[in-house]
Amino acid sequence: MKRFTAFNMTTLLLGFAFLYIPIIILVVFSFNESKLVTVWGGFSTKWYGELMNNQSIKDAAWVTAKVAFTSSTIATLLGTIAGLVMTKFGRFRGRTLFSGMIYAPMVMPEVIIGLSLLLMFVALSIDRGVMTVTLAHITFSMCYVAVVVQSRMSSYDDSINEAALDLGCTPFKTFFLITLPIILPAVISGWLLSFTLSLDDLVIASFTSGPGSTTLPMKIYSMVRLGVTPEINAVSTILVGLVAIGVVTGSFIGKKQKTN
Amino acid sequence: MNKIKGFRGIGRTAVIGIPYLWLSVLFLLPFLIVLKISFAEPIIAIPPYTSLLQWGDSFWPTIKASFDGYLFILEDSLYVNAYLSSLKIATISTLIALVVGYSIAYSIAKAPRRWRGVLLMLVILPFWTSFLIRVYAWIGILKTEGLLNLLLLSLGVIDKPLTIMNTDLAVYIGIVYSYLPFMILPLYANLEKMDFSLLEAAADLGCRPFKTFWTVTIPLSLPGILAGCFLVFIPVVGEFVIPDLLGGTQTLMIGKVLWLEFFNNRDWPLASAVAIILLAILIVPIMYYQKTQEKAIS
Numbered sequence: 429m430k431r432f433t434a435f436n437m438t439t440l441l442l443g444f445a446f447l448y449i450p451i452i453i454l455v456v457f458s459f460n461e462s463k464l465v466t467v468w469g470g471f472s473t474k475w476y477g478e479l480m481n482n483q484s485i486k487d488a489a490w491v492t493a494k495v496a497f498t499s500s501t502i503a504t505l506l507g508t509i510a511g512l513v514m515t516k517f518g519r520f521r522g523r524t525l526f527s528g529m530i531y532a533p534m535v536m537p538e539v540i541i542g543l544s545l546l547l548m549f550v551a552l553s554i555d556r557g558v559m560t561v562t563l564a565h566i567t568f569s570m571c572y573v574a575v576v577v578q579s580r581m582s583s584y585d586d587s588i589n590e591a592a593l594d595l596g597c598t599p600f601k602t603f604f605l606i607t608l609p610i611i612l613p614a615v616i617s618g619w620l621l622s623f624t625l626s627l628d629d630l631v632i633a634s635f636t637s638g639p640g641s642t643t644l645p646m647k648i649y650s651m652v653r654l655g656v657t658p659e660i661n662a663v664s665t666i667l668v669g670l671v672a673i674g675v676v677t678g679s680f681i682g683k684k685q686k687t688n
Numbered sequence: 689m690n691k692i693k694g695f696r697g698i699g700r701t702a703v704i705g706i707p708y709l710w711l712s713v714l715f716l717l718p719f720l721i722v723l724k725i726s727f728a729e730p731i732i733a734i735p736p737y738t739s740l741l742q743w744g745d746s747f748w749p750t751i752k753a754s755f756d757g758y759l760f761i762l763e764d765s766l767y768v769n770a771y772l773s774s775l776k777i778a779t780i781s782t783l784i785a786l787v788v789g790y791s792i793a794y795s796i797a798k799a800p801r802r803w804r805g806v807l808l809m810l811v812i813l814p815f816w817t818s819f820l821i822r823v824y825a826w827i828g829i830l831k832t833e834g835l836l837n838l839l840l841l842s843l844g845v846i847d848k849p850l851t852i853m854n855t856d857l858a859v860y861i862g863i864v865y866s867y868l869p870f871m872i873l874p875l876y877a878n879l880e881k882m883d884f885s886l887l888e889a890a891a892d893l894g895c896r897p898f899k900t901f902w903t904v905t906i907p908l909s910l911p912g913i914l915a916g917c918f919l920v921f922i923p924v925v926g927e928f929v930i931p932d933l934l935g936g937t938q939t940l941m942i943g944k945v946l947w948l949e950f951f952n953n954r955d956w957p958l959a960s961a962v963a964i965i966l967l968a969i970l971i972v973p974i975m976y977y978q979k980t981q982e983k984a985i986s
Contacts, residue, residue, distance in 0.1 A: 436795035440807065443792040447814050447868065450825035453835060457828065510707035520704055529711040531978035535919060537926020537970070539943045540963045543950060544718030547960065550735050551721050567714040570707065579985050599699065621816075628818045631928055635950075645820050652824050652933060656831075664821040671816050679809060 451668060458661035475662040485663060488647035491558060492627060495643060499565035500622035506566065507573025507622070508615055512607075514574060515581035530575065533568045541568065542635030549636065556638030564636040565626040572625065573618035580614035620678045624671055719967070726960035727753040737956050757961035766945075767962065771969065773940040777856070777931075778924040781863040785920050786913065788864065789871030793912075794905075796872075797879035808876065815869035823862050823933050830858050830934070854936030862930040867923075871916040878912025911984065918977040922970055942966055 458476075462469025479485055510530060533541060545564050549556055584607075592602045608615070630645040637643065644663070651660050728737040740753060761767040796807045814822065829835045830853045837849040852858050886908070890900040906913075928943035935941070942962065950959040 432795075432798050432800060436798050439791045439795045440799070443788065443795075444810055446788075446865065447811070450822065450829060450865070451814065451817065453829065454821070454825040506707050506710055509703060510711075513704050513707060517700065517704060522708070525716075526704075526708055526711070527982055528975070528978055529715050531981055532974050533715060535922040535974055535977055537923055537928075537943055537966065539926050539928050539946050540722075540967060541715075541718075543946065543959060543963050544722045545714065547725055547956070548714075548718040548721045551725075563714060567711070570710070574707070575981075575985075582985050624816045628820065630820050645818065648820055648824070649929075652820075652827070656824075656827055660824065664818070664824065667821060668817050671818070672813060675809070675813055675816050 454661055455665045455668065458658060458665040460658055460661075463658065475658040476666075478659055479662050479666075482659070484642075485644070485647055488642050488644045491641055492644040495558060495562050495565060495633075496623050496626035499562045499569055499626045500619050502562075503566045503569035503622040504573050504615060504619040507570035507618055508577050508611075510570060510574035511577025511581060514578045515584075516586075530571050533571045534575070538629075538631035539635075542632040545632070546635040556636060556641070558637075558641045560636045560638070561633050561641055561643065564632050565622075565629065568632065569622035569625050572621050573615075576614050576618040576621065577611060580611050584610065617678055620674055624674065627667070627671070722960045722963055725957055726757055726964045727755065728957045728960075729754045729756060730955045730957050735956070736954055754957075757958045758965070760958065761961055761965060766940075767942075770940040770942045770945045771965070774925050774927075774942045775969075777859060777863070777941060778921050778927075781860050781867070781924060782917050782921045784860065785864045785867055785871045786917060789868055789875055789916060790909075790913070792868075793872045793875035793879055796876055797882070804880075811869050811872050811876075815873075819866055820929060822866055823930055826858070826862055826865065826934060827853065830861070853934065854939075856935065856939055858934040859931050859939055859941075862934040863924055863927065866930065867920045870919040874915035874919065875909065875912040878909050878915075882908055911980065914980060915977070915984070918973055918980075922973050922977065925970060926966055 457468075459471050459473060460467075460469055461472035461474070510526075514527060514530065542564070545560075545567075546556070549560050554560060588606055588610075589602055592606050593599065597605070628645060629643075630649050633643045634646055634649075637646065644667075648660060648663060651657065724740055725737050728740060730736055731738055738752070738754075792811070796804060796811070799807055827834075831837075832849045832851060832853065834853070836852070837846075840846045841849065852861075882905070886904055887900055890904050891897070895903070926943040926946075927941060928947050931939045931941040931944050932947070935944075946959055946962045946966070949955050949962060
């Protein structure tokens with residue numbers, strides 16, 4: 429019964445072809461000499477050169493980098509705390525609401541989250557800009573971090589914490605010396621996940637950004653609306669490459685932690 | 689569910705309080721404001737909606753709630769159709785994603801142990817890649833002078849190019865493609881833990897493979913199926929990017945309607961009412977998802 433059959437092999441080949449062929453085509457045509465995205469005109473890196481001269485793309489990339497770095501770092505901090513609260517704090521008043529606020533943003537349509545945050549910023553007369561996009565990104569990213577940390581904590585052996593506390597370690601110190609090193613791979617993958625979520629987000633950023641805080645996905649979106657160009661393929665290829673490096677490094681860190 | 693010994697009193701409250709306060713202010717409060725604005729009337733001002741509380745001559749403000757937005761949505765067939773069409777598109781694409789995702793997850797679970805890590809990584813990699821870029825990648829493939837038509841024409845399968853771009857079909861392809869990893873991951877997590885000796889037992893007792901699959905494998909993997917379906921269905925109902933970039937003018941989805949109402953028509957109360965009704969439709973699936981997820985983790 430538990431045999432890897434030819435049917436399974438075919439399924440996997442077709443499945444991965446479906447998942448990867450569009451991305452491969454996108455990457456290949458970023459090196460196309462021709463301006464037409466579907467006609468091959470020879471190998472060229474000129475579109476990457478064009479990117480380097482495009483100030484608005486560079487500005488957008490810088491905004492995105494700032495937002496992604498800040499939001500993922502704060503989201504990891506808050507999300508880790510939330511993950512601990514969900515697993516190790518037993519019952520407390522409002523726990524159901526708390527877990528609702530952790531899980532709901534992960535499935536809630538982005539247009540609703542974006543609209544509601546924007547209306548709140550307007551109601552509180554907070555000027556929209558890099559700060560508001562960062563706040564929005566922290567909010568949804570921290571929920572993902574919380575779930576990653578939570579699933580790691582559910583298999584956590586409490587007796588080591590108890591041992592540390594019995595030996596006179598303070599709860600604060602126990603966390604930093606015992607708990608954190610053990611759950612660190614989960615925290616790191618939470619950070620990486622937050623970083624890519626922030627890097628990707630178009631809808632929520634469109635609602636919460638203001639003048640001068642156009643993010644890279646917003647810039648790409650407005651370019652796509654005007655038509656398909658090899659320049660978009662080039663910027664996409666760079667992003668895909670960065671994410672691939674990040675994911676492979678992240679899983680490498682995780683594996684190394686496991687074998688140690 | 690053991691409590692961490694040691695965190696008590698003020699320390700405990702502070703640790704719970706920080707993320708609690710953050711989410712209350714940046715997730716819960718915004719919804720209350722949307723709810724409030726959905727009962728306002730649009731005006732040409734900054735901000736472009738009327739206040740709910742009107743201070744007249746008396747000491748107490750009078751509440752001036754308007755149901756115009758909601759009535760307008762319920763009376764105008766455009767909005768009703770957009771909700772129905774979103775639910776239809778989300779249901780069909782969830783089912784397609786389930787069939788495709790189940791076959792892939794099942795095959796990974798049956799693959800030799802040393803392959804599984806790499807195979808799972810191959811599923812996760814596109815999931816980390818930008819959503820917008822993955823949707824964009826399909827434009828070059830599906831458009832009339834795109835690669836799919838070029839390939840089919842040169843193979844002689846078709847005589848004239850197919851129109852896929854700007855139709856519902858393109859939207860389905862885009863949704864299944866973009867959300868497939870969300871379906872595969874919970875299914876795989878479930879199938880990986882499955883005891884395959886149960887399938888052997890069924891086979892030994894004379895059950896046919898097809899029947900075994902329906903009566904043993906599928907019921908055992910039901911939690912994974914439900915988690916995957918919710919993870920795809922709920923966000924797809926409010927999807928904006930895919931219908932906007934791949935769908936045509938006749939592709940009605942409520943996420944796109946909300947976006948246009950807000951950014952193009954600048955009718956904030958109406959956009960808020962659209963969001964509140966959408967939320968009302970999705971609140972039950974969202975709560976159910978939360979309950980099952982929490983149970984799965986603890």
